Amino acid sequence: MNRVRIAAAALVASLLLIAFAQVQAADTESSKSARTIKWNPGHYMASYKVLYPDNTLADVQGELNDLRNQDAIVGYRVLIAWSALEDDEGKYTFSVLDDILNHLKTAYGKPKHMVVVVLPGAFHSSEGKGVPSYIQSSSVYGPSPLSGSYGWWGASPGAGAICAALWRPAVMARYAALLSAMGAHYDADPYFEAIMIQEDAWISSAGTHYSRSDFDSSVLISNLQGLLTTATAAFPHTSVIMQNTYMPPSDAAENFEQWMIRNRVAPGTADTVGQTAFEQGYANTNLGLAWGIQSYMGVTTPGGAYRGPDYRGKARAMLDVEAEELAGKHYEKWGATDGFTPLDIITAANQTYKASHLFWTHLFGNEAYPAGGIPAASKWANLAATCAANPLTNTSYPENYP
Secondary structure: OHHHHHHHHHHHHHHHHHHHHHHHHHHHHHHHHHOOOOOOOEEEEEEEEEEOOOOOHHHOHHHHHHHOOOOOEEEEEEEEEHHHOOOEOOEOOOHHHHHHHHHHHHOOOOOOEEEEEEEOEEEEEOOOOOOOHHHHOOHHHOEOOOOOOEOEEEOOOOOEEEEEOOOOHHHHHHHHHHHHHHHHHHOOOOOEEEEEEOOHHHHHHHHHOOOOOOOOHHHHHHHHHHHHHHHHHHOOOOEEEEEOOOOOOHHHHHHHHHHHHHOOOEEEOOOOOOHHHHHOOHHHOOOOOOHHHHHHHOOOOOOOOOOOOOOOOOOOEEEEEOHHHHHOOOOHHHOOEOEOOHHHHHHHHHHHHOEEEEEEEEOOOOOOOOOOOOOHHHOHHHHHHHHHHOOOOOOOOOOOOO
């Protein structure tokens, strides 16, 4: 009789475990289906090339082909200039992005996800490249350093980076209108993962470093808050990422980061360092750690008044890994003679940044960068293998998302 009772009890316990597992699975699926924002965290390839109006899918086909047989690489981050999407006011052309997205869905076995950065200017160009021609031709958008050209600021013609003057409300209104149109076009697509705003330090430096202009960082922050409010409304099912980096003063940038997290904007940065940098104590400096990402991490800028909580349990960082981090000399003073190794950066992403997405710059066609070439660990085949062997671990759906 005791054996019968024991067997019966064991059967009941087994049935209860099965039922519990089924309930857990149902809860997980229910929770997943209840998510408002598409959520596909992990490692992404990031293009080094910027797409301009004369570019097509063919111009990035070579690097895209390195996604073949790379199931651990979740998707691809695109850099495209504003002028490639809207050269005449209100007339939007998304064909090149459509081509890339459709290619990502169909060409590499397991479909890939797309993240898009719309650059409001150009890093290295003559005065007009990247800014729509209708803005440059109308005095409504304010002056530029070049007589007869409007709506942007930055280096003198041909001398360096320029950016649309997004601190001017008329210019920002047109940029916001573009993001609204993109949201209407892409938000419903399950493979359009995120829209990213390039770092605000680039915008502010264009407004301050080259002669006099009407730049005001407080106005720019206000305009960016309006832009991000427009973007989250236009992309109700899509992540919106803001690279809030070194827009002075530091306290204003840190408070802006806090506003972002409260309004479900994902923290981003363009300067992602390895774990060795944190182990050497650089988390308590502003050397290489952008003010915004410090605020997300609850780190106070030396000399600053900002005192905020650690948001790493509430939000998820989505980080660019650029050429300097992988192969440059910028961090040599930190011991990273040829940049940080991919494994060092992944360790930092998992242990310190608590990042859900990493966008790895693919140095395709730049094998000579820097002098001496790309370190072996940062060449794509080796980098992708490292990513496959070391997945990101902070991939739960963020608490600050609806």
